[in-house]
Amino acid sequence: MFSLSSTVQPQVTVPLSHLINAFHSPKNTSISVSASISQNQHRDVVSEHEAPSNEPILNLRDLGLSELKIGQIDQLVDSLLPGICKDKNVSSHWHTSHVSAQSFFENKYGCLDIFSTLRSSCLYRQHSRTLKRICSDLQYWPVFVQSRGFKTLKSRTRRLQSTSERLAETQHTAPSFVKGFLLRDRGSDIESLDKLMKTKNIPEAHQDAFKTGFAEGFLKAQALTQKTNDSLRRTRLIVFILLVVGIYGLLKNPFLSVRFRTTTGLDSAVDPVQMKNVTFEHVKGVEEAKQELQEVVEFLKNPQKFTVLGGKLPKGILLVGPPGTGKTLLARAVAGEADVPFYYASGSEFDEMFVGVGASRIRNLFREAKANAPCVIFIDELDSVGGKRIESPMHPYSRQTINQLLAEMDGFKPNEGVIIIGATNFPEALDNALIRPGRFDMQVTVPRPDVKGRTEILKWYLNKIKFDQSVDPEIIARGTVGFSGAELENLVNQAALKAAVDGKEMVTMKELEFSKDKILMGPERRSVEIDNKNKTITAYHESGHAIIAYYTKDAMPINKATIMPRGPTLGHVSLLPENDRWNETRAQLLAQMDVSMGGRVAEELIFGTDYITTGASSDFDNATKIAKRMVTKFGMSEKLGVMTYSDTGKLSPETQSAIEQEIRILLRDSYERAKHILKTHAKEHKNLAEALLTYETLDAKEIQIVLEGKKLDVR
Ligand SMILES: Nc1ncnc2c1ncn2[C@@H]1O[C@H](COP(=O)(O)OP(=O)(O)OP(=O)(O)O)[C@@H](O)[C@H]1O
Ligand SMILES: [Zn+2]
Structure with missing residues (x-):
């Protein structure tokens, strides 16, 4: 008997035997399908009396079917037993219990619509399906059984x-x-x-x-x-x-990462560098700058001392000088001397495409530094963050960054123990607000080292490598006018590498000279095949320069002559000033012009006017520049007087032609002087040229030996 308990939660219960019979093997059971609505009236009585005793009731919940709604039972059976016949009048072997009606549903609802399927002949035809199979099928029921x-x-x-x-x-x-x-x-x-x-x-x-x-x-x-x-x-x-x-x-991603790091705060960590190992000892040839910075070191070592006396030190120091002159090194040395943390930042780091990134980096830097005072903040390339290019399309947010820098610099007291050192190669490019008092108000110039400074720097770096005692750093220093500390360091390093390549045990003057020429004129071009005729012309041309330099009183002393091609040149003569020349006399300028003329004069005298070459063009450039400056800048022309002529293009045609005339006279006279000297020393000229053809390169001593008519030792 089927009984539907309609308590709180409707549950479908079926007598187990019915279910088993229905799904298993109906055998000799039969069903009369004469449904009668009147039988409903008896159903409760019968169900209550008979269900518990004879017919065990299977609650569908235990079969996982409690959520099965009545209307869905049809569907269930349809899906389990497809093709089931809906004909209610087909006689069946379906075993019915002794209840008033033939089905529980009929008893309960007075109709047999829903459960009729269970009594259908089609179900009958399914008799070979075992309960086991039916139960497995139940698991495929897409909604009810699975869930x-x-x-x-x-x-x-x-x-x-x-x-x-x-x-x-x-x-x-x-x-x-x-x-x-x-x-x-x-x-x-x-x-x-x-x-x-x-x-x-x-x-x-x-x-x-x-x-x-x-x-x-x-x-x-x-x-x-x-x-x-x-x-x-x-x-x-x-x-x-x-x-x-x-x-x-x-x-x-360079763009996204900046944004990501800044917005997430990952960018905020700024690590200081302890600079104990860098002191003023390590910075050579910039004595004045060191002296000026000494008081900053004292302040950082003992800020209270300054506060007590009421003295105020600048918050910001601007180091101004060409690249590689040791500005960064000096700033590190300040921190190292005072033994305080050193925060390094490059101005270009603050130059971001995104709004607020540069400013936020400045904020982070100063926050960290203030928390660790006393300390030194070093901002390299200050011009790239504090430049004047306000609202430029290339740097849309530079104004914000400068403002943040200014705000931070104003945001702490002078004696708080934070010193900001900025470095720049272009002080004139800095925003005026940055260099007013209270910000970068102290300027320290770090120039290219003079000959004494260069000697010191060379000695410092030579002491780090193995070098021969014959090495004279001063000679190299004299030949490296305009070299910065970084370039001198590179020169020594290149000499050491050259010695290593040549299998030498130590660095000699030869390697140092070699690397100097390499830096000045490019690498040697040994592989270039130069025929004897061109070699001879070059030898006479270079000897011509050397002879003029040797026999002209105000010319610089000769250092070396060579016919080894290097960079764009086929050969060269190098002259060494005894000292860095801060000023040059008229005689010295004329001597330089004469030396320049020596090459072409030699070609003309030895090979004839028809065989002069194009090799003298740079010599003429040099001589013309000197002559022009003498006339237009140095007031060294009697005819044009003590007057400067800056923009010659805007001058009157008369003045222009007068200037040209004067320059031409100076050059012509110089040429004639050179011709005279070479004619006078034709023998020495020939000897020197032949020595160059034999030995390729001659140093100052060897040149002197040849010009004195002595024989050179075979090398
Ligand atoms: N005066 C010097 N004494 C010793 N070494 C020097 C000196 N100047 C430069 N150097 C060497 O050159 C290197 C580069 O110098 P540094 O970075 O300090 O130059 P800079 O002036 O800051 O250059 P930039 O303007 O390009 O930043 C130094 O690390 C150091 O090895
Ligand atoms: Zn020349």
């Missing part, structure tokens, strides 16, 4: 506690795969199942099939759960990997 499995697992577990005896019982009654399943941690389920079968009085013969079907269904649900969990795990893994790759890409 039910998930939903009731917990409650069922709660309800049905397992006991060891039950487990043991199950062990020998259930097939092995069911055992495996039941014995895992599903004791409660086993109990539930056993209890169910007991209370429902499932016939012994169907118990096995029932259990198997139940277990199969459960296993399928489990497998689906497992599958869902696996795919969930896989999805999480993929999402995680994508997230990591995304963040990595974000950080790698």
Whole structure:
């Protein structure tokens, strides 16, 4: 008998035997389908009396079907048993219980529409399907059965506690795969199942099939759960990997990373560098700058001392000088001498495309520095953050960054112990607001080193390598006018590398000269094939320069002559000033012009006017420049007087032609003087040229030996 309990929650209960019969094998049962509405009236009485005693009731909830709505039972049966016949009048072997009506539904609702399917002949035709199979089919029920499995697992577990005896019982009654399943941690389920079968009085013969079907269904649900969990795990893994790759890409992208780091605050960490190992000892040839910075060191060492006396030190110091002259080194030395943290920042770091990034970096830098006072903040290339290019389209947010820098500099007291050192190669490019008192109000010039400074720097770096005692740093210093500290360091390093390549044990003057020429004129071009005729012309040309230099009183002393091609030149003569020339006399300028003329004069005298070459063009450039400056800048022309002529293009044609005339006279006279000297010393000229053709390169001493008519030692 089917009875539908309509208590709080409607539950569908069916007598188990009916269900089993219906799904299993109806055999000799039959159903008379003469439904009668009047029979409804008896249904309650009959159901109440007979259901508990004879017909065990199977609650559909235990089959995972409690959510099955009445209208859906048709669907369930349709899907389980497709093709079921709806004909209610077909006679059936379906066993009906002794109830007033032929079905529970008829009893309850007075119609047989819903459950008629269970009594149909089609169901009959399905008799070969075992309960086991039907129960498995239930698991394919797309909505109710599957979801039910998930939903009731917990409650069922709660309800049905397992006991060891039950487990043991199950062990020998259930097939092995069911055992495996039941014995895992599903004791409660086993109990539930056993209890169910007991209370429902499932016939012994169907118990096995029932259990198997139940277990199969459960296993399928489990497998689906497992599958869902696996795919969930896989999805999480993929999402995680994508997230990591995304963040990595974000950080790698120069534009996005700046934005990301700044907005997330990752950019805020500014690490100070302790500069204990750099002191003023390490900075050579800039004595004045060191002296000026000495008082800053004192202040950083003992800020209180200055506060007590009421003295105020500048907040900002501007180091001005050409690149590589040691500005950064000096700033580090200040921090090192005072033994305080050193914060390095390059102005270009603040120059960002994004609004607020530069300003936020400045804020971070100053916040860190103030927390660690006393300390030194060094901003290299200050002009790139504090330049005048306000609102330029290339640097849209530079104004903001400058303002932030100004605000930060105003934001702390002079004696707070933070010293800002800025460095620039172009002080004139700085924003005026930056150099007013209270900001970068102290300026220290760091010039290119003079000959004494260069000697000191060369000695300092030579002491770091193995060098021969014959090395005279002063000679190299004299030949490296205009070299910065960084360039001198590079010169010594290149000499050391050259010595190593040549397999020498120590660096000699030769390597130092070699690297000096390389820096000045480019690398040697030994591979260039120069024919003898061109070599001879070059030898006479260079000797011509050397002879003029040697026999002209105010010319610089010769250092070297060579016919080795280097860079764009086929040969050269190098002259060394005894000292750095801060001023040059008229005689010295004329001597320089004469030396320049020596090359062409030699070509003309030796090879004839028709065979002069193009090789003298740079000599003429040099001589013309000197002559022009003498006339237009130095007031050294009698005719044009003591007057400067800056923009010659705007001058009157008369003045222009007068200037040209004067320049031409100076050059012509110079040429004639050179001709005279070479004619006078034709023999020495020839000897020197031949020596160059033999030895390729001659130093000052060797040149002197040749010009004195002595024989050179065979090298
Ligand atoms: N006066 C010096 N004494 C010793 N070494 C020097 C000196 N000047 C430069 N150097 C060497 O050259 C290197 C570069 O110099 P530094 O970076 O200090 O120059 P800079 O003036 O700051 O250049 P830039 O303007 O390009 O930043 C130094 O690390 C140091 O090795
Ligand atoms: Zn020349």
